[in-house]
Amino acid sequence: MDAASSPPPFAGLRRTYEGQPLREADLAAEPVAQFATWFAEAIEAGLPEPNAMVLATSSAGGRPTARTVLLKGHDQEGFVFYTNYESRKGRDLTENPRACLVFPWHPMRRQVRVEGTVVRLPREESAAYFHSRPYGSRIGAWASRQSAVVRSREELDERYGRLAERWPEDPPLPDFWGGFRVVPSEVEFWQGQIDRMHDRLRYRRTGDSWVVERLAP
Structure with a gap:
């Protein structure tokens, strides 16, 4: 087989995405409740490390970086993880307290993306978690x-x-170690569909409430 007739190098990786439709009427009134539902379903489905999330940050100079960390809590205030404050992500978040999280639940053909501001947890809250480890x-x-x-x-x-x-x-508890909370301003729920016509529904904060918008796939 010559090069002209060879299959594309990623041909064997092509997949179809067929999931249950995600409709506006199916969503909870606010994003953390919807996340809790999907998170519970990811656990029930037996996904490995369902709390693993990609954390993207940027330095004050705009240099981006990303890594995988573990979600350790979520509630109406936001999404919590712990780290060394002197690490690269810790320095980034001190200089530029905004972040994006991605939960890549591929076997379920789902993804959740969170954007928001980031705050440090109170020291007593970090201490309680640290001593539980x-x-x-x-x-x-x-x-x-x-x-x-x-x-x-x-x-x-x-x-x-x-x-x-x-x-x-x-x-x-080390002085240089503790928690961060990502306080969401946008949360997008992605459900794969056939022919790449995926469902994307985004919660966007407006004042004290949320609006839901459908995005083109």
Whole structure:
């Protein structure tokens, strides 16, 4: 087979998207309630890491970056995750407190996208979560200067060992570690449909209420 007749390199990755229609009448009155419904369905469907989300940030100079983090809570105030405040994402959010989240629930042919402002959680709220974590994760939070260059894996392991000796039972909450809350201004629910005629319904905050808009796929 010559190059002219070869199939495109991504031909084998093509998929059809056939899901239940997503109609305006199906939605909850506000986006966090709708998210809770879809999130529960993702858990029930057995999706691996249904709380994994892509977090996109930008520096004060406009340099974007994205990574996967874990959602640790959601309520009427927003979507919560925890991190090292001195990491790249922590620095970005200090300089430019806006973010976008994406929940890529591919097996269900669904996606949720959240845009909003970002605020730090009160220290007591971060402390309550920190002390609920396994001991090893708490030592790890101290041991890792997240996003900093390290000379070797051995350097990390040695630091972890020293800190475990220092706090054999209950390490305290680091000053540089805690939670962020993404306070949504827009939340879009995407449901795949056949022929790429996907359903996209977006909640957009206007004052103290939400409007729902259908977007072209």
